Amino acid sequence: MAQTLTTAGTLQNLPLPSGDLTGYIQQVNRIPMLTAEEEHELATRLHEHQDLDAARQLVLSHLRFVVHVARGYSGYGLPLGDLIQEGNIGLMKAVKRFDPRVGVRLVSFAVHWIRAEIHEFILRNWRIVKVATTKAQRKLFFNLRGAKKRLGWLNNAEVEAVARDLGVKPETVREMESRLSGQDIGFDPAVDDSDDDGRSFAPAAYLEDSGTDPALQVEASDWEDHNSQALHQALQTLDERSRTILAERWLADSKTTLQELADRYGVSAERIRQLEGNAIKKLKAAMAA
Numbered sequence: 486m487a488q489t490l491t492t493a494g495t496l497q498n499l500p501l502p503s504g505d506l507t508g509y510i511q512q513v514n515r516i517p518m519l520t521a522e523e524e525h526e527l528a529t530r531l532h533e534h535q536d537l538d539a540a541r542q543l544v545l546s547h548l549r550f551v552v553h554v555a556r557g558y559s560g561y562g563l564p565l566g567d568l569i570q571e572g573n574i575g576l577m578k579a580v581k582r583f584d585p586r587v588g589v590r591l592v593s594f595a596v597h598w599i600r601a602e603i604h605e606f607i608l609r610n611w612r613i614v615k616v617a618t619t620k621a622q623r624k625l626f627f628n629l630r631g632a633k634k635r636l637g638w639l640n641n642a643e644v645e646a647v648a649r650d651l652g653v654k655p656e657t658v659r660e661m662e663s664r665l666s667g668q669d670i671g672f673d674p675a676v677d678d679s680d681d682d683g684r685s686f687a688p689a690a691y692l693e694d695s696g697t698d699p700a701l702q703v704e705a706s707d708w709e710d711h712n713s714q715a716l717h718q719a720l721q722t723l724d725e726r727s728r729t730i731l732a733e734r735w736l737a738d739s740k741t742t743l744q745e746l747a748d749r750y751g752v753s754a755e756r757i758r759q760l761e762g763n764a765i766k767k768l769k770a771a772m773a774a
């Protein structure tokens with residue numbers, strides 16, 4: 486027991502990896518490995534008592550294994566640091582679900598969770614358009630490249646052999662091979678597609694969103710405040726009856742009709758329309774001054 490506690494204490498005192506990727510890998514490789522007894526004790530503490538410190542020690546001691554697994558996926562053109570990060574998420578999920586009573590080492594249990602998270606990350610980021618959606622397509626995505634014995638397209642015999650080995654239909658093999666061989670097409674046209682005067686017809690050239698420019702937002706806010714203040718001052722130059730007519734005809738949620746205002750003031754609807762028109766002209770003149 487004393488030896489177990491000493492090793493656990495050593496893990497606890499190690500700083501978390503930081504810096505560039507090379508420094509991170511060197512750091513995790515210096516973290517001591519756990520013996521079977523130490524791993525079982527920590528897993529028991531986590532499983533029975535929800536000991537978060539035990540979970541942290543289990544995760545730290547297996548970070549080097551995540552790096553080893555992630556290196557195997559470097560051929561997909563994605564950053565190794567991102568692959569390691571996703572693998573670490575799978576490791577934490579495995580530690581949370583690990584049952585020490587099963588009688589297997591954590592590394593044997595965690596490898597499936599680590600690979601699953603890395604697979605999901607690759608499928609989401611390998612291409613703009615998702616290349617694998619069904620279970621059969623996902624299986625082919627990670628096995629077809631290794632099953633191809635040569636460059637170029639598979640012949641019928643090779644398609645049949647791959648389909649038989651992976652338990653899928655030959656049509657599924659041909660479809661996935663086509664997807665893997667394709668390339669993403671740029672959203673913008675090539676330079677040769679531009680007009681003679683050098684103007685580009687790429688969407689990026691004419692779909693610019695200028696509404697998020699901070700300077701334009703401040704200018705629009707100042708202009709709105711200026712107009713609001715000018716309108717308030719212009720309204721003060723009108724008589725009370727004209728202000729009431731404009732307010733009820735233009736500013737109220739439920740507009741009052743000309744006839745309703747005419748009945749209130751004891752004049753004709755045409756007279757209310759004339760007062761309204763004169764008031765609007767005075768407002769425009771006052772705001773333009």
